Amino acid sequence: MKKILITGASGFVGKNLVAELKNQGYEELFLYNRNNSIDELEEFTKKCNFVFHLAGVNRPNDEAEFMEGNFGLTSILLDLLKKNENKSPVLISSSIQAEKNNPYGKSKKAGEELLFNYSKDTGTEVHVYRLPNLFGKWSKPNYNTVVATYCYNIARNVEIQVNNPETNLTLSYIDDVIEEFIRALNGSPTKSNDYCLVPVSYSIQLNNLAEKLLSFKESRNSLYVPNLGDALTKKLYSTYLSFLPKDNFSYDLKMNVDNRGSFTEFLRTPDRGQVSVNISKPGITKGNHWHHTKNEKFLVVSGEGLIRFRNIDEEEIIEYRVNGDKLEVVDIPTGYTHSIVNVGETDLVTVMWVNESFNSEKPDTYFVEVE
Structure with missing residues (x-):
C-alpha cells in the first residue's frame, strides 16, 4: 500500500x-x-x-x-x-x-x-x-458550491436566491471525482492533453437545479420518489438528504384509520406504482374488489392472513394462507375479485404494491364479493 x-x-x-x-x-x-x-x-x-x-x-x-x-x-x-x-x-x-x-x-x-x-x-x-462545480455529502453551504447552499437552505425552509436562472452549470459528483482520483493513484488517470479530467459530469440550468431540489423537499408531502433512474437526479437527491437537519430525519405519513385498522400510503412513483402499508385487526376482511388493469403484490410481514381470489366469471375460490414468519409475495391478477382476511389473533400487517399510483378520477376498482 x-x-x-x-x-x-x-x-x-x-x-x-x-x-x-x-x-x-x-x-x-x-x-x-x-x-x-x-x-x-x-x-x-x-x-x-x-x-x-x-x-x-x-x-x-x-x-x-x-x-x-x-x-x-x-x-x-x-x-x-x-x-x-x-x-x-x-x-x-x-x-x-x-x-x-x-x-x-x-x-x-x-x-x-x-x-x-x-x-x-x-x-x-x-x-x-x-x-467544475462539485457537489455531494460534506460540502459546505455558502462556500463550496451552489448545490450545497441550496440544499442547506431548502432543508431548513430558508428561501433560496436564483440569480441569473438560465445560467448553465457544469457539475461533477464527489464520488465520481474520488473514483477518478483513485484511478490516478493507481496509474490510470483520465487525460486530456496536459490536463486530467473527471470523465463524468453534468450540465443543468440554475433554475432547473433549484426546481429539482425543491421537489425533493415536496416529496415528503406528495410521497413521489424522484426519478432515480436519472443519474444526476439520483446524486442530487443523495446530496440533499445529507443536508437534512439532525432533528428532521423523519416525517409523518397520513394514516387512514377506522375500526377495521388502517391504510397508509408510503411511496408513490410516476411510472413504478405505489407502496402502502395495510393493517387489519383480527377477524377483519378487506378488499372484495377487482381491477381491469391495476395489479398488486401483497406481502404479509406480521400476523396471519388468508388471501382469497375468484375469477368474476367463475365460482371457484382460490386461497393462500400467509404469515409474517415466512415472507412470500402474492400477486393479485386482473379480473379476479380478491380479499385479505386476518385469521390470526394479532394485527395483520401487509405491505402492498400496486402498479399505478391511485387516481381518484380513474380508480379501476369494482366491488364484488369473493364469498
Whole structure:
C-alpha cells in the first residue's frame, strides 16, 4: 500500500477521499490541514510516495489570500519534496476558473504552472485536474458550491436566491471525482492533453437545479420518489438528504384509520406504482374488489392472513394462507375479485404494491364479493 500525503484533508474533497481510501485499506495516510505546521508537512514529504494536493482557498476575506493559499502553499509543498529528493507523483485539484481572468482563477492558474514547471525540472509525474462545480455529502453551504447552499437552505425552509436562472452549470459528483482520483493513484488517470479530467459530469440550468431540489423537499408531502433512474437526479437527491437537519430525519405519513385498522400510503412513483402499508385487526376482511388493469403484490410481514381470489366469471375460490414468519409475495391478477382476511389473533400487517399510483378520477376498482 502506498503512503499518501493529502493536503486539505479536512475539506470537502479531502474528507471524501480519506474516507474512501480507508475503505480500500490504505492505512498510512499523512493528513495535512491548516492546523498542521510546515515542520509536519516536511516530515510528511520525507515519507510519502503519492501526494494529493487538495488544499486551497475559495472564499477568503482578502483577495490576497487567493494567491497565498492556492500558489504559496503549492510552492512550499514542491520545495519540500525537492529538498527531500522525493519524486512522488503529485495530483493537484485546480478549477475551471483557471481559464478566467479573476483573482481566484489567476491563483489557480499560477499553481498549475508551478506544478508543470516542477515536473519539467524534476521529471516527476503530475496530474492537474481542472474541476467544475462539485457537489455531494460534506460540502459546505455558502462556500463550496451552489448545490450545497441550496440544499442547506431548502432543508431548513430558508428561501433560496436564483440569480441569473438560465445560467448553465457544469457539475461533477464527489464520488465520481474520488473514483477518478483513485484511478490516478493507481496509474490510470483520465487525460486530456496536459490536463486530467473527471470523465463524468453534468450540465443543468440554475433554475432547473433549484426546481429539482425543491421537489425533493415536496416529496415528503406528495410521497413521489424522484426519478432515480436519472443519474444526476439520483446524486442530487443523495446530496440533499445529507443536508437534512439532525432533528428532521423523519416525517409523518397520513394514516387512514377506522375500526377495521388502517391504510397508509408510503411511496408513490410516476411510472413504478405505489407502496402502502395495510393493517387489519383480527377477524377483519378487506378488499372484495377487482381491477381491469391495476395489479398488486401483497406481502404479509406480521400476523396471519388468508388471501382469497375468484375469477368474476367463475365460482371457484382460490386461497393462500400467509404469515409474517415466512415472507412470500402474492400477486393479485386482473379480473379476479380478491380479499385479505386476518385469521390470526394479532394485527395483520401487509405491505402492498400496486402498479399505478391511485387516481381518484380513474380508480379501476369494482366491488364484488369473493364469498
